[in-house]
Amino acid sequence: MNGSIAIDNTSLLIASSLVLVSLYLSYSQKLGIEKETLVSVARAIIQLVIVGYILEYIFGLESSLFTTLLLLFMAFNAAYNASKRGKGIQKILTISFGAIATGTVLTLSVLVFSGTIAYEPYQIIPVSGMIISNSMVALGVCYKQMLSDFKSKREEVETKLSLGADILPSSIGIIRDAIRTGMIPTIDSARTLGIVSLPGMMTGLILAGISPIEAIKYQIMVTFMLLSTTSISSYVACYLSYRSFFNTRKQLVSIKLKQDNI
């Protein structure tokens, strides 16, 4: 590291030969994924170039309004993606958006008011990106768990209902299970930070020439914020969506598990 931040385009072009390794393996081993690999690489390049220019433009604008609009757009996209895992749950898109927005707003407020980060596009946007995508993954896991639990634990829920319990005490076990399952990936990755993985952000900072001691401070902040956001989002999403599994007569209804709920 000589402190330079930029990679020159020639080096990047040479590095791109690494893709050929993957293509050659696919071809020689008859994996049949050459086309997918090429499409993915092409998509990655095109999407990143577009995002790069957009971010450059937005960072230049330094408009809080625009930053906020972009955050909303990101949250909506994440909600849309998470909803796909919860097909069959009523108002799943609204619930997902509400859950992601709550988690993001609460976490960002703490970060901004504590002065950890500033409400400037170049800080807020990457940080929110991490928060939002983490919530998205957590929600997908929560929904999947709930859909399968409400199916496999029908007897338990109906037994509790028939003992006169309301729908919340009848499904509290399932709700807690789903929240827990949604949070496990974040907790697990926090546990192994620095041992198994040097997270992407920290690696990026170090590559960009920031001292490791400074970089870990950022990473610690990221770990805290991801934990708080996933727990808030999972909590909100699960408590809002369990009602979908019951009708107004407090009867358990069956939601058909869709094939694409893998």
Next chain:
Amino acid sequence: MPLLDLQNVSFVNDGKAILRNVSFVVEAGDFISIVGPSGSGKSTLLRLCSHLISPTGGNIFYKGVNMNEYIPTDLRKSIAYCSQSPYLFGNNVKENLDFPFSVRKMPFNEGRVKELFSLFNIPFTFLTADVQNLSGGEKQRISLVRTLLFLPEVLLLDEITSALDAENTRMVENAVSSLNNEGITVLWITHDPEKSQKYANKIITVEAGKINSLEVLK
């Protein structure tokens, strides 16, 4: 006024008619045995009466009021249902027996549990037993205790003696019969036509989703 009044009740699930135009009345104090071949719709009938499912056609009236007018949780406290496959949740027996108390926001009443345990010949040490280690018959009796901690007005029992030996079966039958004598209305699904005659004052025969006969015995 009849306690329960089923009028032209049908239940269709996924396009399949499980019950068709079932009508009968249950008077307060009745002890009704429900018999019929496997798959005829007996359990579905009791699930409808416990409001775990609603009819897709027709109406069920409880004390003259459509079931849909009641608060579901109140209704289910008053009409208790003990299912065909006893399900004990959580880790130990106590969790199960505490549940009806916590539903009513009441403290656990050990005295009441002791009373029912001795009625059903369950050693008191079972209170802390792991639910995984219980036999089928033990589970059946404990789930019955769980249902009876608070006495309902109507008791719906779905083959609750299927896993019990002769002695325990007799004991459960006697207990239910004495509850009936105290005024609790009982609807009991049984596979044993002989026994069904002994305690019941009416016998309903279900066949292929229809009521084939309603026999009044006493």
